[in-house]
Each structure stands twice: as structure tokens, then as C-alpha cells.
Amino acid sequence: MTLSEVTGIAGDAGNFTVTVKEAPRYVDMEKCIACGACTEKCPKKVDSEYDAATGKRKAIFVKYAQAVPLKYQIDAENCIRLKKPGACGFCEKVCDAGAINFNDTEKIHSINVGAVILSPGFEAYDPKPAQVWGYGDFPNVITSLQLERYLSASGPTEGHLVRPSDGKPVNKVAFLQCVGSRDENLCNNGYCSSVCCMYAIKEAVIAKDHVPGLATSIFYMDMRTHGKEFDRYMDRAKNEVGVRFVRCKVNGVEPAGSTGDLRISYVNEQGRQLEEYYDLVVLSVGLQTSKETMALADIAGISLTADKFAATSDFAPVTTSREGIFTCGTFSGPKDIPQSVVEGSAAAAAVSEVLAPARHQLSTEATFPEELDVANEDPRLGVFVCHCGSNIAGVVDVAAVEEYAKSLPNVVYVERNLFSCSQDTQDMIVKRIREQKLNRIVIAACTPRTHEPLFRETLKAAGLNEYLVEMANIRNQNAWVHSDTPAMATAKAKDLVRMAAAKVTYGTSLKNISVPITQKGLVIGGGVAGMTAALNMAEQGFDVHLIERTDVLGGNALHLKHTWSGEHIPGRLGKLIDKVIWNERIVIHKQHEVVGVEGFVGNFRTTIRSREGQTATIEHGVTVVATGGSIYSPDEYGYRRLKKVVNSIEFDKLHELKEKHVSSANTFVFIQCVGSREEDAMYCSKVCCTHSVQTAIRLKKEDPKRNIFILFRDMRTYGQREALYRQARKMGIIFINYELHGKPTVTENGQVLDVEVWDHVLHRPLKIVADMVILASAIRPKDNAKDLAKMLKVPVDGDGFFIEAHAKLRPVDFSTDGMFVAGLAHYPKPMEESVAQALAASSRAATLLSKMAVSLDAIKAIVDEKNCDGCALCVDVCPYKAITLMDRGDESGGKIVAVNVAKCKGCGLCMGTCPKRGVYVAGFTMKQISSQIQAALAV
Amino acid sequence: MLDNNKIGSVMIVGGGVTGMQAALDLADSGYYVYLVEKSGAIGGAMAQLDKTFPTNDCSM
Incomplete structure (x- = not known):
């Protein structure tokens, strides 16, 4: 249900009645074929939300090229006709499908459900109202989301990085971190948005890839790259790609004359005031909960945290304060894509715990018409050539490919589609298969990896066996990689179509394998x-x-x-x-x-x-x-040798037991990143910064006179944990930054420990006389x-x-x-x-256990009993251990191989190895492959 | 409430990557799902991104 909003949730867990308001689309979804004629004629241009206002869209538009559903919509706020009856109306005139309906109205739905999941996401912080770093005033100050759009092939500049002010190429770009995050003054978002450090590095790396020689600098407070493989990515960005990282406090962005260049002034770690010039400044904007989402929380009757995210428990991270209503994704706190996807599944699990008795109550299995037997029919091929918008048609002469396909043997029908994968085209293909009695299909479009399952479904819907389709990848392997040589790309597209047609001509109906599931x-x-x-x-x-x-x-x-x-x-x-x-x-x-x-x-x-x-x-x-x-057991800082050097878990126990070393101690030093983020373990253990800060706060609360130092590399109190870091600083806990090349040292000095660390703000070694040293040891x-x-x-x-x-x-x-x-x-x-x-x-x-059987595809190795002589060469090459050698069990006393179809992945190594044609892969028979090769060579 | 009064359907509000994952899992394990999206198409913020690290895969 698109263009829809929840306006009320009544009832209780297991049985809610949700009111949904569906705004008018003014385009009939049944009729719209997404041809784009309406948009072309629409005279009204407005900023595109999808392009984060870097580009324009029309008042009648589709959100983006691959949108689902791929149906146009009219933005009533900007449509000339809807504002003034009788005016404009061009879209209605050019729409051959008759899909435009200016009289469309709002609809209210009342829907009965057992549970509700709220996943409204975030909004990117808008730096405009507060004019952060001149955003809104200086055209060459953009947000990170806008940079994403500039870097994207589907963006306003088709991936060319140019300056918004004058379209000149960019040579030097600066990223300013923590815009709309970790900042209570300008935006009241005290929390860390968790994702900006990593996306800034990624954008810098990709921008450098787009513009050879591009200089990129990231101005930051702490680099928070705490996720899996993130530190390694940062390390590569720094040492191999050449992204520059500047730990500093930025205090101004000003225009440098009238050139559009920008001057950044900042205070570096040594406290020196510096200036640098850039031609593009990117603000790494944070994530926040939108007003609409807060209203949704109100409608749902759920509690929010002080940072305005959905309140949950650490032991029930997708459960809201109202029973039967769950949450996932950035609504319950800023987080990255993997964690959001994890929570999506987690919310499904939590729902299922409540609704398990009603499983399969309302769900229906998709049904398909009975399959036609085409084994004895002559091949009748249908070829569908996809434009993929302009992805293919922008390079390949698709009309020429269409004409050429008509000349191929057994081809009886050819058609071109704007998007062969769109729902309306699917329906149309089904219709054509029936009308034209097609029994083999070629889809000349993109990759079977992503789209073959879809077209298989289409064939099933038409009553054809799903394996009677072949895809010719004229996009990824052709239009995309040969965009500079369109004539040759067109020739190659013809070759690919000819090969696919040759192969599918000899295709046969195959049956999927059903394997029962032990539940x-x-x-x-x-x-x-x-x-x-x-x-x-x-x-x-x-x-x-x-x-x-x-x-x-x-x-x-x-x-x-x-x-x-x-x-x-x-x-x-x-x-x-x-x-x-x-x-x-x-x-x-x-x-x-x-x-x-x-x-x-x-x-x-x-x-x-x-x-x-x-x-x-x-x-x-x-x-x-x-x-x-x-927990990692370190060999450094005197651990195990010195009694007063302990790891954080050991310290917690001593602290809880009020052990005398702890209760009598006055000065505590925490050392972070022990065994983390080093050569042999280039990853962040993610929990230690927060743990140390929490312990430090507790110690300080117990006795405010205690001296507490935390020696850190980057403080990674990500997300809403930032509140703890803020509290710790307010309480007077002292944070000292150290670098990997200047690690602290710990030496015993009578009853106390001398901790020395290079303070690179003061540019001199600093000695702390400590009673206890607590090591934030890594997780292994x-x-x-x-x-x-x-x-x-x-x-x-x-x-x-x-x-x-x-x-x-x-x-x-x-x-x-x-x-x-x-x-x-x-x-x-x-x-x-x-x-x-x-x-x-x-x-x-x-998703598996709820089914009685799992369906495996039919692309499996099959043994030809006549030809196999039991040489067993295939047994060794099979990477899935799916082939075994066994006795034939007949009077010959010979051997033969057998394939376990559930283990077989259809890779074909056995077929390639077999010297006797004793094993082949269904859907890739020797006949199919040789005819494909012959077609490739026959020009 | 008695178990047999429970409704075997779920409403998911928000059609970004998170909501879609929840919808797929629930639909694949025997529930009827209503996916409610405020804008004209599902996809959410991820659809706006160019590429994702560490593989630099296209976000689409």
C-alpha cells in the first residue's frame, strides 16, 4: 500500500484494527504502463526528493527508475491542473493507457491485523534552517546524501562529480563530520548517528575513484568505524587510497572570494589555528526521527527515548512499550544497513512468537495454471528485448536487435519493452505466450542472477514450464561495458540473442526437486x-x-x-x-x-x-x-605480572566485591583498544569504550574525589551511548587521546603504577601515578x-x-x-x-521450518547410466561432495556414480571432467551448449 | 485473549530495507502481510545510495 499512512491503531496484541489513509495517486495503477510520456509533457518542474534536491522531477513522476511499484503519481501540491481545474492536463492527453484520473480521491481503509511493526526509518538532518557551515548560502556546501546522488549513475550528473555553483570539475573535497549529531547546540541531537564516519570514508573512496587525483579530507572528532570490516576499510582508505583524516575542531567555512571556493578554518590537535581551501564541502549529516514519525509514535501509543527514538529493552530490542507493536531499523536508534536488516528479521521473529497459533491462517500459496506439455511441439520462440529505460536502449539499437531476432530460426514473435521486468510487461508476456502459442522464451535484458526467478514465474503463470526461458544479458555484459562503442554493442546484443535462442530451442521441461524438512x-x-x-x-x-x-x-x-x-x-x-x-x-x-x-x-x-x-x-x-x-589475554601493560593491572571484566568483579585495592584506590587509568585495532586484529571490539565509560561513571559517582583517566584512540560511544560519554566528561573524567605509535606504558613504582602516555596536545609525555590500571581487552x-x-x-x-x-x-x-x-x-x-x-x-x-518441504531447482547433475563407466573422476572434483561411487548392482559387477540432488548445486564440474559423457547438468545439456557455441561462431 | 482469536496477519509501517526484510520473513513463514509506505514506492533511504561498502555493491 503506497502513499499510505497509519492514522489509528485500536485493539490489542493479536487483534488490532488499523486505520490507513491512502492519498490519491491520480494515476490508475492498473492502467499505467510506466511509459513516461506523461512526465515528458508535464511542464511543472520541482526539486526531486529522491535526488535530495540535486536534480529536478516533474509534478507527475515516478520516484526512481527501478521503483516498485513502477507506477507514476501526481504530486497534488505542484500539479497545475489539480491546483486550477481546466488548466494544463497535458499528461491526460498523452497517456495512451488512459491512466490519468484527476478525480481520484483519498481512501480510508480499516484493516484487521494480529501485530504491527513500525519501521518508518529516519530523516537526514537538514542543515538549512540553522545554516550549518553555510549550507543553503554557499552552493558548494552540500550534504552527504546529495553527494551520493552526484556520485550515482542514476543521479543528476550521471555520476560526474561537478560543483553545483559552476559545473566545474572538483579537485579538492572536504567532509565535515558530526553535522546534526553529537551536537546539542545547533540541533539538539546529542547522540551519535553511528553511520556517518563510515559512509564519509566510502564516499571519499568512491569520489576518488570517479575523479582521478581528487584530494579528499575528512575532518572529524572521533572516527567511529566499529562495524565488521570497517576498521580495515578505513585503514585501506588511509594507506592505499590516500584519503586524509584530520582530527580537529572546525570553526568556520567561508567563501574564498567569488570563485565558489571555500575556506575551512580549524584548530588542529596541537591547538594551532589553520586554514585550507576546498572547492566542495560535504556535510556528513546525521540521522534523526522526523516529526511525522513522532506523530506515528503518538498514534501507536509507544514511548520514545530522550533522543526521540523508539524505547526498547536491550533484551527485547524490537519490542515497543505497547504489547503487540514492534519496531525495527533506525526508528529505535541510529544504525547501519546490516543491523537494520537484522532487526527487520528480528521483528518478524518477535511477531511470530505472538502470532504462531495463527500461522498459515490467512496466507495463501500462489497457484499456477496446469503446465502444458510441449515436448512434442515444434519450437515456437518468443523474444522480448528490454530497453531497461535508457540503460540498454541508450547504447544498443534495440529496434535493430528486434528486427534481427525476427530472422532467427524458430522465432515466431518478437517484441520490445521499456522494462521487461515491470508488472504490466509480465502480464503482457503471459498474454503473448498464450496468443502466439509460444513454447520457448528469450528475454534479452539483464542478468539471470537477479531476474531469472521473475521470468520463470512469468512462464509458470502462462502454463509453460519455468525452465523454457533463457536470458541474454545485453545490459550488464554489453550496454554497460560497451557504452563507448554503440555499434559494436548492438552487434554483440544480436550475438547474445542468437546464442540464447539456439540454447533454449533445445531446452526441455524440468521439474523442481522437493525435499522434506525435519522441523x-x-x-x-x-x-x-x-x-x-x-x-x-x-x-x-x-x-x-x-x-x-x-x-x-x-x-x-x-x-x-x-x-x-x-x-x-x-x-x-x-x-x-x-x-x-x-x-x-x-x-x-x-x-x-x-x-x-x-x-x-x-x-x-x-x-x-x-x-x-x-x-x-x-x-x-x-x-x-x-x-x-x-576475552583477549594481553601480553602488554604488565598484565598478569602486575596485580593492579586487570582487564575490565576482572575489575568489575573486584569492584563488586569491594576488594581492598579497588576500594582504597584513588586514581584509576583505563587503557582502551588493548588487542583491538592493531595489525594482527584490525577490528574494533565495539563494546569496550562504552564499558569503560560506564565503569568510570560508577567509580566517580561513588566518590567524586577519585581521579579517573581514560586513554583512548577514538571514543566509540556510538548511537545513544554518546550520552554516557557526555556525562563522563561533565563529571570530570579525563579523556586522553593516544595514537597506535605512541602507546601508553605501565611500570610498577612501589605501591603505585606509573602510566606514561604521549600527550600530543601538549607535545610531551604525561605521567599519571595510578592505583589501578584497567585494560579494555578485545573480544576474540x-x-x-x-x-x-x-x-x-x-x-x-x-x-x-x-x-x-x-x-x-x-x-x-x-x-x-x-x-x-x-x-x-x-x-x-x-x-x-x-x-x-x-x-x-x-x-x-x-522461513524454512514453517514449510513441510523445500523446493530445490532442477539444475542438477544427472547420471547417464549408459555412458558412465564408474571411473569416478567426477567424485573428486565435486566441491559439494554430492557424488558417490557405487556398485551397479547388476550382473556386470561394474561401478557407477550417483548424485545426491539435494547437495548438488549444478555447477557442472562433473560434466566438464567426465570423459565419457556419463554425467550432465539438466538445463545445460551437451546439445544445448554446443548449439549455443555454434550460434556464437556462426555469423 | 484466547490463542484462536489471534489474527494471522501483520501490518508493517515503512517500506525501507528494514520493513521489507520483516515483510519477506513473515510472508515466507506463513503470515499475511500489509506493507504500508508513505511515499509512492518502496525502497526507502537505501535506494538513494549509490554504492555500499565494503564491497562497493550497487545499492539497488
Whole structure:
């Protein structure tokens, strides 16, 4: 439901009535074919919201080229006709589809649902009202979002970085961090927006890629690159790409004469006032909750934090203050894409916990018409040539490709589409297949990687077997890479279409393979992440086995006292453990380790061994890896050698026990980044800055006379944690910045410790006489993670953390189907992120466990019994261990190979290796491939 | 409330990357989903981004 807003939520968890107001689109979605004729004729130009006002759109517009739904809309505020009846109306005149409806009206819907998820997102801070750094006054001061649009191929300058004031190329660009973040004066956003440091680095790297020789400088307070692989990215940006980082306080941006250049004045770390000149200044704007979203919170009746984000608990990070209403994404605090995606899945898991009894109550399976048998028909090919807007048609002469396709053997129908993937074109293709009795289809468009599933569905809808389609990639592998040579690109497009037609001519109907799912989960690791995942799966109605290596549940959380927001961990942990123990769907295996893993999605067999050596095998459909992490034991700063040097967890215990060294101590020194962000461990442990600041605050509260120093590299109190850092500074806790090349030293001096650190503000060494030194030790992966990874056949990174399927979009899935990861095993993270990830893993698992069977595609190796002589060459090359050698079981006494279709990925290595044509891949038969090759060579 | 009075559908307010992920998971595990979006198309802020790190993948 687009152009829609929630105006009321009545009822209770399990049964809400939501009122939704749908604004008029003034374009009939059923009729609009997104041809764009209306926009072309529309005389009214306004700033494009999508382009963050760097470009223009018309009053009738589509949000962006790949928008879903790809339907035009009229902006009533700016439409001449809607403002003045009788005027303009050009769009209506040119719309052949008759889709324009100026009489469209607002509609009110009342919808009954069991739960509500609020994911309204953020708005970028607008620096205009406060004229931050001259934004709004100086045209060459832009926001980071605007730079994204300038850098984008779909942006106003098609990816060419030019100055807004005069269109001149940019040579020197400055990024100013923390605009609309960590600032209570100009914008009242005291929190850190968490994402700007990283996106600024990315934009700088990409801008340098666009403009060779571009000088980029990032002016910052602390670089907060705390996510997975972020520090490495920053390191590469600094040392390989040449992005300059300047820790400073900027105090002015002024125009340098009338050239459009800008002068930045700042105070560097040594306290010196400096000036530099730039031709473009980018403001790294923060994230904030919009007024509309605050109104939504009011309608939903949920509480917000002081920073105006949805209030949640660290142990229930997607649960709002109103039962049955959940939240995810940046509404509950600034966060990056992976964490937002994690929370999306987590919210789904939380909903499912409430609504599990009503699962499958309202959902329907998509139904398709009965499949036609085309085996005995002569091939009748239909070719659809996609313009992809101007992506293809802007380079390739698509009309010529269309004409050429008509001349190919067996081709009976050819058509061009603006976007072959749009919904209306899909419907049209179905119609054409029926009308023209087509039985093989070529789609000349983009990549099958993203779009083949869509076209397969289209064929199914027309009653054709879904494997009778072939895609010719005339965009990614042609129009995009040969944009400078359009004539040759057109010739290549013809070649690709000819090859695809040749291959699909010999295509046959194939049947997907259905594999039953064992509806049980297995969770490895009984810490907070593992227990949360197990409990959620159980509450969703699935049986779960929980494997824990030690004799207690709780993991690392057993050593923790408070989350960053101050929630008491032992209390919450105890409740969680109780729930897990008492849940009858959860079988707990303490003092057990995984020793063997077999099988595939839906059908895993895991062997576990007890401490006494007894083994058991568990059959299950999904696996969640939540093996946790451990604290790094440093060899520096006198740790282990000096009694008064302890790590933060040890200190918490001593502090709680009121141990005499702690209670009598007066001066405390915290050293940050111990074992983090160094050559061998180039990652941030994410939790230590906040932990140290929290401990320091507690010490200072107990006795304000205590001297507390925190020696840090970058303070990474990201998100709403920034409030703690602010409080600590106000309380008089002293923060001293050190660099990796000037690490502090700790030496024993009688009853006290001498801590020396190079103060590069004062340009001299600083000596602190300390009673206690607390090391913020890194989080390391568990020592057995690599062995487990090998058994599970999932990857770990150089640091030893498990690698997810996709850093952004599949943050809890492994690339192996049916396996998921959560918690510290994936990367260091605080409580609420571990819990969210665990819920997300459970949600992803439930998408499989809620089905009786999983459908695997039909592109699988098939053994030709006549030809296979059992030489077994294919057995060794198969990377998925899907092929086994067995006896033929007949009088010949010979051997033959067999393929496990559930393990086979259809890669074709076996087919390429086989000297006897004894194995082939369905959909890629020798006949299909050879005819494709012959077509390639026959010009 | 009795379990059998629960409604097997969910409303998601906001069609950005987060809302879409929640919608997909719920639809894939047996619930009917209403995805409510204020603007004319789903996609949210991520659709405005050029590329994403660390892979520099296109955001689309």
C-alpha cells in the first residue's frame, strides 16, 4: 500500500484494527504502463526528493527508475491542473493507457491485523534552517546524501562529480563530520548517528575513484568505524587510497572570494589555528526521527527515548512499550544497513512468537495454471528485448536487435519493452505466450542472477514450464561495458540473442526437486544469543536442541552486570535461563560438543559428544551457530605480572566485591583498544569504550574525589551511548587521546603504577601515578570456531569470526542454506545487537521450518547410466561432495556414480571432467551448449 | 485473549530495507502481510545510495 499512512491503531496484541489513509495517486495503477510520456509533457518542474534536491522531477513522476511499484503519481501540491481545474492536463492527453484520473480521491481503509511493526526509518538532518557551515548560502556546501546522488549513475550528473555553483570539475573535497549529531547546540541531537564516519570514508573512496587525483579530507572528532570490516576499510582508505583524516575542531567555512571556493578554518590537535581551501564541502549529516514519525509514535501509543527514538529493552530490542507493536531499523536508534536488516528479521521473529497459533491462517500459496506439455511441439520462440529505460536502449539499437531476432530460426514473435521486468510487461508476456502459442522464451535484458526467478514465474503463470526461458544479458555484459562503442554493442546484443535462442530451442521441461524438512532446530552455544534463538524458535512452535560446551547456560553474559542503558544483566539473564530450561520444546545438551555434521538444508544430521565420550546424533532442519567469543589475554601493560593491572571484566568483579585495592584506590587509568585495532586484529571490539565509560561513571559517582583517566584512540560511544560519554566528561573524567605509535606504558613504582602516555596536545609525555590500571581487552572468537567451521563447511574470516552470506543484506544467513549465525561468533557486539541477531537467525530459520518441504531447482547433475563407466573422476572434483561411487548392482559387477540432488548445486564440474559423457547438468545439456557455441561462431 | 482469536496477519509501517526484510520473513513463514509506505514506492533511504561498502555493491 503506497502513499499510505497509519492514522489509528485500536485493539490489542493479536487483534488490532488499523486505520490507513491512502492519498490519491491520480494515476490508475492498473492502467499505467510506466511509459513516461506523461512526465515528458508535464511542464511543472520541482526539486526531486529522491535526488535530495540535486536534480529536478516533474509534478507527475515516478520516484526512481527501478521503483516498485513502477507506477507514476501526481504530486497534488505542484500539479497545475489539480491546483486550477481546466488548466494544463497535458499528461491526460498523452497517456495512451488512459491512466490519468484527476478525480481520484483519498481512501480510508480499516484493516484487521494480529501485530504491527513500525519501521518508518529516519530523516537526514537538514542543515538549512540553522545554516550549518553555510549550507543553503554557499552552493558548494552540500550534504552527504546529495553527494551520493552526484556520485550515482542514476543521479543528476550521471555520476560526474561537478560543483553545483559552476559545473566545474572538483579537485579538492572536504567532509565535515558530526553535522546534526553529537551536537546539542545547533540541533539538539546529542547522540551519535553511528553511520556517518563510515559512509564519509566510502564516499571519499568512491569520489576518488570517479575523479582521478581528487584530494579528499575528512575532518572529524572521533572516527567511529566499529562495524565488521570497517576498521580495515578505513585503514585501506588511509594507506592505499590516500584519503586524509584530520582530527580537529572546525570553526568556520567561508567563501574564498567569488570563485565558489571555500575556506575551512580549524584548530588542529596541537591547538594551532589553520586554514585550507576546498572547492566542495560535504556535510556528513546525521540521522534523526522526523516529526511525522513522532506523530506515528503518538498514534501507536509507544514511548520514545530522550533522543526521540523508539524505547526498547536491550533484551527485547524490537519490542515497543505497547504489547503487540514492534519496531525495527533506525526508528529505535541510529544504525547501519546490516543491523537494520537484522532487526527487520528480528521483528518478524518477535511477531511470530505472538502470532504462531495463527500461522498459515490467512496466507495463501500462489497457484499456477496446469503446465502444458510441449515436448512434442515444434519450437515456437518468443523474444522480448528490454530497453531497461535508457540503460540498454541508450547504447544498443534495440529496434535493430528486434528486427534481427525476427530472422532467427524458430522465432515466431518478437517484441520490445521499456522494462521487461515491470508488472504490466509480465502480464503482457503471459498474454503473448498464450496468443502466439509460444513454447520457448528469450528475454534479452539483464542478468539471470537477479531476474531469472521473475521470468520463470512469468512462464509458470502462462502454463509453460519455468525452465523454457533463457536470458541474454545485453545490459550488464554489453550496454554497460560497451557504452563507448554503440555499434559494436548492438552487434554483440544480436550475438547474445542468437546464442540464447539456439540454447533454449533445445531446452526441455524440468521439474523442481522437493525435499522434506525435519522441523527441528539445532542451536550451538548456550549464551544469550543461542538461548534467545532457541527460545524464539520454541515459542514459534518448533522443537530445538541446544548444545552447550560447558556445564552452565549463560555464556559471557554471566560476567556482565549492566547493559549500556543500565539494565541489570544478572536478573534478565536468570529469567532467560529459566524460560529456556522450562520450555518443553527445548532439549538442552550441556557439556556436549559438536563432533560431526552431515546433510543439507532441511535434513542435517549432527553428532554431539558428551564430556564422558558418549555420542548421539540429532536430526534437524536448520542450524544456528552462536558459539560466542572470549576475552583477549594481553601480553602488554604488565598484565598478569602486575596485580593492579586487570582487564575490565576482572575489575568489575573486584569492584563488586569491594576488594581492598579497588576500594582504597584513588586514581584509576583505563587503557582502551588493548588487542583491538592493531595489525594482527584490525577490528574494533565495539563494546569496550562504552564499558569503560560506564565503569568510570560508577567509580566517580561513588566518590567524586577519585581521579579517573581514560586513554583512548577514538571514543566509540556510538548511537545513544554518546550520552554516557557526555556525562563522563561533565563529571570530570579525563579523556586522553593516544595514537597506535605512541602507546601508553605501565611500570610498577612501589605501591603505585606509573602510566606514561604521549600527550600530543601538549607535545610531551604525561605521567599519571595510578592505583589501578584497567585494560579494555578485545573480544576474540572462540578457540574452537575454526574446527567447527570446518565441520559445518562454513567460512571464517582472518580474525576467526564466522562470515555471513552477504555483509549488508544477509547478515545472519550463511551462504550454505539452512545455517545461520548470531552473537559474538559473528563479530563483537553489545547485548541488544546479539539478541536482535539471535531473533533474526530464528526468523530466518522459521522461513524454512514453517514449510513441510523445500523446493530445490532442477539444475542438477544427472547420471547417464549408459555412458558412465564408474571411473569416478567426477567424485573428486565435486566441491559439494554430492557424488558417490557405487556398485551397479547388476550382473556386470561394474561401478557407477550417483548424485545426491539435494547437495548438488549444478555447477557442472562433473560434466566438464567426465570423459565419457556419463554425467550432465539438466538445463545445460551437451546439445544445448554446443548449439549455443555454434550460434556464437556462426555469423 | 484466547490463542484462536489471534489474527494471522501483520501490518508493517515503512517500506525501507528494514520493513521489507520483516515483510519477506513473515510472508515466507506463513503470515499475511500489509506493507504500508508513505511515499509512492518502496525502497526507502537505501535506494538513494549509490554504492555500499565494503564491497562497493550497487545499492539497488
